[in-house]
Amino acid sequence: xxxxxxxxxxxxxxxxxxxxxxxxxxxxxxxxxxxxxxxxxxxxxxxxxxxxxxxxxxxxxxxxxxxxxxxxxxxxxxxxxxxxxxxxxxxxxxxxxxxxxxxxxxxxxxxxxxxxxxxxxxxxxxxxxxxxxxxxxxxxxxxxxxxxxxxxxxxxxxxxxxxxxxxxxxxxxxxxxxxxxxxxxxxxxxxxxxxxxxxxxxxxxxxxxxxxxxxxxxxxxxxxx
Amino acid sequence: xxxxxxxxxxxxxxxxxxxxxxxxxxxxxxxxxxxxxxxxxxxxxxxxxxxxxxxxxxxxxxxxxxxxxxxxxxxxxxxxxxxxxxxxxxxxxxxxxxxxxxxxxxxxxxxxxxxxxxxxxxxxxxxxxxxxxxxxxxxxxxxxxxxxxxxxxxxxxxxxxxxxxxxxxxxxxxxxxxxxxxxxxxxxxxxxxxxxxxxxxxxxxxxxxxxxxxxxxxxxxxxxxxxxxxxxxxxxxxxxxxxxxxxxxxxxxxxxxxxxxxxxxxxxxxxxxxxxxxxxxxxxxxxxxxxxxxxxxxxxxxxxxxxxxxxxxxxxxxxxxxxxxxxxxxxxxxxxxxxxxxxxxxxxxxxxxxxxxxxxxxxxxxxxxxxxxxxxxxxxxxxxxxxxxxxxxxxxxxxxxxxxxxxxxxxxxxxxxxxxxxxxxxxxxxxxxxxxxxxxxxxxxxxxxxxxxxxxxxxxxxxxxxxxxxxxxxxxxxxxxxxxx
Ligand SMILES: Nc1ncnc2c1ncn2[C@@H]1O[C@H](COP(=O)(O)OP(=O)(O)O)[C@@H](O)[C@H]1O
Ligand SMILES: [Mg+2]
Numbered sequence: 219x220x221x222x223x224x225x226x227x228x229x230x231x232x233x234x235x236x237x238x239x240x241x242x243x244x245x246x247x248x249x250x251x252x253x254x255x256x257x258x259x260x261x262x263x264x265x266x267x268x269x270x271x272x273x274x275x276x277x278x279x280x281x282x283x284x285x286x287x288x289x290x291x292x293x294x295x296x297x298x299x300x301x302x303x304x305x306x307x308x309x310x311x312x313x314x315x316x317x318x319x320x321x322x323x324x325x326x327x328x329x330x331x332x333x334x335x336x337x338x339x340x341x342x343x344x345x346x347x348x349x350x351x352x353x354x355x356x357x358x359x360x361x362x363x364x365x366x367x368x369x370x371x372x373x374x375x376x377x378x379x380x381x382x383x384x385x386x387x388x389x390x391x392x393x394x395x396x397x398x399x400x401x402x403x404x405x406x407x408x409x410x411x412x413x414x415x416x417x418x419x420x421x422x423x424x425x426x427x428x429x430x431x432x433x434x435x436x437x438x439x440x441x442x443x
Numbered sequence: 444x445x446x447x448x449x450x451x452x453x454x455x456x457x458x459x460x461x462x463x464x465x466x467x468x469x470x471x472x473x474x475x476x477x478x479x480x481x482x483x484x485x486x487x488x489x490x491x492x493x494x495x496x497x498x499x500x501x502x503x504x505x506x507x508x509x510x511x512x513x514x515x516x517x518x519x520x521x522x523x524x525x526x527x528x529x530x531x532x533x534x535x536x537x538x539x540x541x542x543x544x545x546x547x548x549x550x551x552x553x554x555x556x557x558x559x560x561x562x563x564x565x566x567x568x569x570x571x572x573x574x575x576x577x578x579x580x581x582x583x584x585x586x587x588x589x590x591x592x593x594x595x596x597x598x599x600x601x602x603x604x605x606x607x608x609x610x611x612x613x614x615x616x617x618x619x620x621x622x623x624x625x626x627x628x629x630x631x632x633x634x635x636x637x638x639x640x641x642x643x644x645x646x647x648x649x650x651x652x653x654x655x656x657x658x659x660x661x662x663x664x665x666x667x668x669x670x671x672x673x674x675x676x677x678x679x680x681x682x683x684x685x686x687x688x689x690x691x692x693x694x695x696x697x698x699x700x701x702x703x704x705x706x707x708x709x710x711x712x713x714x715x716x717x718x719x720x721x722x723x724x725x726x727x728x729x730x731x732x733x734x735x736x737x738x739x740x741x742x743x744x745x746x747x748x749x750x751x752x753x754x755x756x757x758x759x760x761x762x763x764x765x766x767x768x769x770x771x772x773x774x775x776x777x778x779x780x781x782x783x784x785x786x787x788x789x790x791x792x793x794x795x796x797x798x799x800x801x802x803x804x805x806x807x808x809x810x811x812x813x814x815x816x817x818x819x820x821x822x823x824x825x826x827x828x829x830x831x832x833x834x835x836x837x838x839x840x841x842x843x844x845x846x847x848x849x850x851x852x853x854x855x856x857x858x859x860x861x862x863x864x865x866x867x868x869x870x871x872x873x874x875x876x877x878x879x880x881x882x883x884x885x886x887x888x889x890x891x892x893x894x895x896x897x898x899x900x901x902x903x904x905x906x907x908x909x910x911x912x913x914x915x916x917x918x919x920x921x922x923x924x925x926x927x928x
Contacts, residue, residue, distance in 0.1 A: 265922040268840070268922075270920075270921045271922045291844070291845075294839070294842060294843075294844055295842075297842055298841070298842025299842075303840055303841070309837045309840075310837075311837065311838070312834070313456050313460035313461050314453065318453070318456065322453070322838065323841050324449075325446060325450075325453075326842040326843045326847060329445075330445075330449040351460070
């Protein structure tokens with residue numbers, strides 16, 4: 219069953235076509251990697267899927283709803299209810315502790331629940347560091363907090379834009395293991411990456427070039443490692 | 444955990460963990476609230492202060508005898524009975540007479556008065572030393588004190604020179620039974636006064652000499668020396684010193700003056716003699732006004748000197764509004780024939796004018812201060828918003844609605860407003876107290892209502908100041924912030 223479908227989506231900035239007639243289709247529970255050189259439109263696409271931007275042309279069907287023409291208030295509701303975001307920069311609220319950062323996501327979604335937030339931190343191996351401020355955490359630890367924050371509301375779709383771009387090997391593996399777990403639980407994952415190793419962990423890789431889908435590669439080895 | 448608790452937790456964390464920036468906002472609100480609370484306190488207190496000030500700024504009603512009438516201490520007490528004791532702040536009687544200080548050849552206006560009332564109707568009188576507390580004590584105006592060279596503790600004499608009507612007809616002089624009065628210059632310019640009564644043969648029957656202006660050990664003795672005076676009895680005018688009468692030993696100049704005064708003497712009726720009393724200076728008066736050219740003694744002493752107990756004017760300080768004062772003026776004028784009441788209009792009218800001007804000024808300053816505070820808080824919050832762009836974008840990406848962003852910033856702003864308000868109410872009271880003590884010379888009581896009012900106004904100001912920054916915050920695009928800046 220398809221969760222996401224992009225039909226002839228274009229995003230045009232003046233002369234520049236950041237996305238040029240893109241057609242993509244992602245199934246419920248699928249784990250997809252997006253690759254492509256810098257400036258090829260990966261982040262632009264993620265922003266559109268993540269309900270933070272609208273395409274200039276085309277349709278974006280998320281769970282059967284066309285989100286390409288919705289007012290921003292409705293987009294916020296959909297983003298809050300269905301999507302978990304992980305960014306390349308470990309965006310945390312710098313004056314809130316790790317657990318409070320996770321709870322912010324709960325706060326906007328439904329009800330803050332400290333126990334549940336601590337459990338989510340436990341899942342990313344940071345239960346002991348729950349009371350630490352971002353400045354007291356390493357980059358890898360901060361990114362793990364962001365993953366915990368993204369999964370706390372059990373979103374249908376997790377969008378990660380270069381989540382391992384600034385991480386060392388060990389933390390990269392922890393994050394990939396978490397994605398694998400989420401995938402097993404049925405969460406749909408779309409991960410933008412430069413790193414072929416990260417792309418290989420996914421079921422399918424979509425390659426963008428100059429705002430167009432250049433090719434799609436099915437990972438034959440998926441689940442065999 | 445409820446949403447509300449999380450909301451408060453986020454706000455307090457933001458304020459506590461981002462201290463330096465928030466301190467600036469808090470400080471600007473706090474200072475604004477301080478000035479607000481201070482000025483409002485003064486604003487509320489000004490009428491009270493000014494009322495007391497104006498009342499204490501002297502008399503607002505004047506009583507004077509009409510041309511045919513008279514004012515005495517008794518009739519004054521009579522008139523004062525129309526006022527209730529609370530209304531009557533003070534009533535000061537004055538009797539003005541020009542007295543001489545012959546030893547310094549000076550004369551100046553002297554007021555007989557009641558010092559216990561002067562303090563009440565002329566509180567702005569500034570006295571170096573003390574007010575006279577008993578008879579034979581004098582308060583000297585600064586100008587007079589400088590001319591005659593006296594200080595508190597000095598002694599001085601004051602002489603009442605009765606006005607003497609001198610006959611213009613030379614034929615009247617030296618006629619039998621004439622009363623004569625004359626003066627002549629004695630030692631170093633001092634005037635010697637002599638009066639004499641002629642018998643039925645136009646010879647001197649009695650003589651009185653006033654040589655107070657002369658050196659006491661020498662010429663001054665002429666006043667008291669009976670032997671010297673006795674020589675003149677039975678003699679006819681004119682006289683020559685060294686022939687009919689001999690000079691007082693060691694006082695030839697004064698003796699010559701006495702003889703000259705007699706020879707110059709004209710017929711005077713009635714010939715009351717000058718009367719002199721000795722006084723101790725208790726204080727020097729500074730007012731910056733005409734009072735500095737006066738000396739002040741008790742009414743009792745004035746009576747002793749002049750032998751009269753009338754009053755020239757009474758200054759009243761009444762605690763009442765302009766309307767009531769008018770009613771009193773009419774009442775007094777109707778009831779007491781011989782005494783006219785009038786308002787000291789300048790003070791009574793200007794009271795209201797100055798008051799409203801002062802309040803308008805305080806109001807204006809308060810408005811300006813509030814505006815400045817708003818600009819300051821708004822600027823700080825604007826800086827806070829741009830400093831927290833990424834965080835706001837992140838919150839929006841996490842699903843924060845525009846309403847939540849508004850609520851969070853408004854919450855922070857109002858929290859600061861409340862805290863600054865409490866700070867301001869307390870500091871403002873101290874500020875108002877300092878101003879009041881220095882400007883009005885009296886302290887003010889803490890108005891309990893000031894605390895909630897200041898806090899609420901500060902919160903409103905903080906909220907209004909946050910409107911523009913919040914608009915900025917809401918406009919932040921989550922996509923741009925997260926795109927990798
Ligand atoms: N807001 C924007 N205004 C103008 N050009 C933009 C904007 N956002 C992205 N672009 C341009 O669109 C192209 C695609 O950008 P992006 O999606 O960020 O690429 P990627 O994430 O693949 O590196 C780039 O050439 C970029 O400069
Ligand atoms: Mg990118």
